[in-house]
Amino acid sequence: MTPTETLAPTFSAVIRAQAALSLEVADYREVDDATLLEPRLSANQQRLANSLSAVLAGGVARRSAPAFGKNGLAQRTGHRTPEELFRATTGSTARDAITAIKIGQIASDTADAAAGVPVVDPATGELVASLLPWLHCVGRAVAAGTLPIAAAESIRNGLGRPSENVQQERLAEAAALLCDEASLLDADRLFRRARELRDELDEAGIVDREVARHEQRSLRLRRLPNGMARLVWDLDPETSASVGELYDRATSPRRGGPRFVSADAEAQEQCILADTRTTEQLASDVFVQLLRQGADADSSQLLGSGAPVVRVLVAATALATRHSRRTRASRSAGRRRLYRDDRAGRVCGSDHPDPPRRRRAAARCRA
Structure with a gap:
């Protein structure tokens, strides 16, 4: 066989x-x-x-x-x-x-x-x-x-x-x-x-x-389709020791790390334990804050100066079109709020039995 x-x-x-x-x-x-x-x-x-x-x-x-x-x-x-x-x-x-x-x-x-x-x-x-x-x-x-x-x-x-x-x-x-x-x-x-x-x-x-x-050290930032991003950071042994020490200081109370005896350190430990964020979210926020503070303290290796600033770039025509749409939507919403039901005589949520006053309010909304 x-x-x-x-x-x-x-x-x-x-x-x-x-x-x-x-x-x-x-x-x-x-x-x-x-x-x-x-x-x-x-x-x-x-x-x-x-x-x-x-x-x-x-x-x-x-x-x-x-x-x-x-x-x-x-x-x-x-x-x-x-x-x-x-x-x-x-x-x-x-x-x-x-x-x-x-x-x-x-x-x-x-x-x-x-x-x-x-x-x-x-x-x-x-x-x-x-x-x-x-x-x-x-x-x-x-x-x-x-x-x-x-x-x-x-x-x-x-x-x-x-x-x-x-x-x-x-x-x-x-x-x-x-x-x-x-x-x-x-x-x-x-x-x-x-x-x-x-x-x-x-x-x-x-x-x-x-x-x-x-x-072999490297850092890569990958943009995700949902608007988020993923950071892939390969650390050499020396950098790993430094980053790992910061990570432990930020999250060790959550992960069964060493306990502290001084009053200030114990208070910080209790604050970390009581934080409603997950350990991963806490670590992310801590490192982002460290990066911002570091860039603000010394930005000599960066283009520009100071902490990072988020900039949103859009075309002027798109901005004008969006503003026009928002204006029309706001006026439409105002008319709905001011003149909801002519037959019931409701303006701004209150009863107005006076028809002339009701018509004047509606006319102001249409202007």
Whole structure:
């Protein structure tokens, strides 16, 4: 039987087995503690599912390689990249799709190297034995279902690539060590551990990596269709420490931060806790006020001077037309208020039985 003939029934059997599990909340309220702790098995199942997702993503990337052009799988299905195809097929986020493709490519590269199949280096176009030889242990662990995708991504990002000071063999040893430690660390701690190992292996490159992180800082303002805007701010470590300290001072009472002992600080803490704004709204307003005060104190790096001023620019014809419409609308509203019902004799909400006076009031409204 072909792999297609064997894998399809297996997929169906796994889905049926998973569907047999109860999803009723009430069923799990009556079970004992041991059964309630079975999510560990669910975590194992999730890890296996993620491994399968990575392997499939690697296959999608392989069949969508740029060398295939329009005949690639992604192009034939109407998608520009394999990431877009995987995202549309699985309903995942763009970030998850990109991660799955990258880790899937590592697993695919590992399998090709084990089978002795050369691959094309996209940078040089040459046939090489492997693109990522220092991550073969990561690819094997992902394919075996023992290493989650998030952990594999942490190892890949944390270790980086070989350099003049760090050879592939030393990175491979570090990757193997991290695969062993992955069962004890979550993805975030595993990334920090990988960065530590990289710094230990390449002390001479610490300054270069700090400079590279500093060069990645950016701030982008995106206008939204509804008139709002979104600010995307990538902070280098030093800027992050400064901004983070201001953010903590503005919101820490809301987030379980340290408490203060002085009377003034305690009063400010209670004021923050009693504020009706959400934590996100409070942080936004605080930073806006800080920006305004800072611009007013020193605007030497800005065009113009002083705090920001909102300016509304409109064409003179549009302004005149709008003013004319407002004038007509105001007169119409005044006539309705002054002369609502001639038969009832109501002007400005009061009764005026005198018809001549009522007609004079109406005439003034029409003038």
